[in-house]
Amino acid sequence: MATEPRARLGAKLAEITPGDIDTFFFTNGGAEANENAVKIARFFTGRHKILARYRSYHGATAGSISLTGDPRRWAAEPGIPGVIRVFDPYHGIERGWDSVEQALANIEEVIQLEGPQTIAAFILEPVTGTNGILVPPDGYLPGVREICKKHGILMVADEVMSGFGRTGEWFAVDHWKVVPDLISMAKGLTSSYLPLGAVGMRHHIAQHFQDKVFYGGLTYNSHPMGCAAALATIRVYEEDRLLENTRKMGAVMKGLLRDLQSRHPSVGAVRSIGLFGIVELVRNRRTREPMAPFNGSSEEMTALGRFFREQGLYTFVRWNTFFTNPPLCITEKELREAFAIIDRGLDATDKAVLD
Numbered sequence: 001m002a003t004e005p006r007a008r009l010g011a012k013l014a015e016i017t018p019g020d021i022d023t024f025f026f027t028n029g030g031a032e033a034n035e036n037a038v039k040i041a042r043f044f045t046g047r048h049k050i051l052a053r054y055r056s057y058h059g060a061t062a063g064s065i066s067l068t069g070d071p072r073r074w075a076a077e078p079g080i081p082g083v084i085r086v087f088d089p090y091h092g093i094e095r096g097w098d099s100v101e102q103a104l105a106n107i108e109e110v111i112q113l114e115g116p117q118t119i120a121a122f123i124l125e126p127v128t129g130t131n132g133i134l135v136p137p138d139g140y141l142p143g144v145r146e147i148c149k150k151h152g153i154l155m156v157a158d159e160v161m162s163g164f165g166r167t168g169e170w171f172a173v174d175h176w177k178v179v180p181d182l183i184s185m186a187k188g189l190t191s192s193y194l195p196l197g198a199v200g201m202r203h204h205i206a207q208h209f210q211d212k213v214f215y216g217g218l219t220y221n222s223h224p225m226g227c228a229a230a231l232a233t234i235r236v237y238e239e240d241r242l243l244e245n246t247r248k249m250g251a252v253m254k255g256l257l258r259d260l261q262s263r264h265p266s267v268g269a270v271r272s273i274g275l276f277g278i279v280e281l282v283r284n285r286r287t288r289e290p291m292a293p294f295n296g297s298s299e300e301m302t303a304l305g306r307f308f309r310e311q312g313l314y315t316f317v318r319w320n321t322f323f324t325n326p327p328l329c330i331t332e333k334e335l336r337e338a339f340a341i342i343d344r345g346l347d348a349t350d351k352a353v354l355d
């Protein structure tokens with residue numbers, strides 16, 4: 001059904017998404033957007049394999065949890081066929097980062113070994129969200145873009161978490177001027193007030209489906225209420241200048257994160273882009289042993305999470321990390337108030353540092 005909110009939302013999204021992405025398939029949320037991205041890529045290319053990364057989360061439905069690389073996928077295995085995984089440029093707090101050249105060479109090697117002609121898409125979070133706010137080194141995303149183009153593989157940017165101003169641009173790929181072939185979104189699309197997701201596609205991909213049926217769509221897709229909520233939300237981003245606020249407060253937050261790192265021995269690393277931030281804790285500054293193991297917790301991390309909640313600071317504490325992802329409308333006073341709580345919480349984790 002054509003409805004006015006749906007039509008207006010498609011036109012608005014075409015304005016704010018990168019390059020010639022101009023057609024949108026609306027879904028009920030993020031996981032379903034990724035499901036459809038996989039189907040679009042497979043139908044468009046006639047290939048079946050999908051490349052994905054280990055440190056990733058793409059949603060909890062059968063297909064999206066198979067794309068997901070982090071341990072949330074384990075219980076759902078074997079999952080959908082055809083998913084091939086590559087390493088991320090980041091290897092955890094102890095091993096750190098690959099160079100751009102190493103990271104791209106690893107991807108290229110996997111593609112060669114799998115057979116480029118069998119790979120439909122490479123799905124990745126441009127700035128990885130729940131797996132650690134991994135801001136890629138400059139050159140990585142443009143490099144991935146080039147590799148995909150060379151092999152006829154569609155680049156799918158999962159911007160479910162990083163989209164809609166979170167990083168200080170409408171979409172994280174905008175920082176590196178990369179135009180993916182498909183882009184999935186949800187969450188910030190309606191500020192999560194109503195359920196809505198979307199997968200956007202470049203013009204030539206949309207054209208492919210002009211005379212070929214796309215077998216997809218669920219009863220509630222493109223729900224007019226969801227589309228109206230998205231239009232209203234985008235208007236607020238613009239009227240309240242939330243991208244501008246995110247850039248300004250993002251700079252303040254970067255300073256506050258660095259300050260924590262310089263004063264607290266348990267802070268092993270901090271990363272942020274816009275208002276998308278994280279702190280990684282270590283129990284040994286020399287060996288960089290994390291404060292909790294991969295996919296595990298520890299007494300100290302549990303206590304830190306409890307302290308934050310008791311102090312009225314609601315944030316995501318996971319493994320040896322906690323996130324600093326405040327609302328985009330946050331003020332400097334509120335941000336400083338939150339970091340004062342974090343500061344007090346870290347006094348306790350500092351005591352567990354051995355070396």
Ligand SMILES: Cc1ncc(COP(=O)(O)O)c(C=O)c1O
Pocket residue numbers: 029030031032034057058059060125129130158159160161162186187197
């Ligand atoms: C990067 C990313 N992709 C996809 C999803 C799944 O979105 P949804 O929960 O709306 O299905 C999430 C949710 O956390 C996410 O962070």
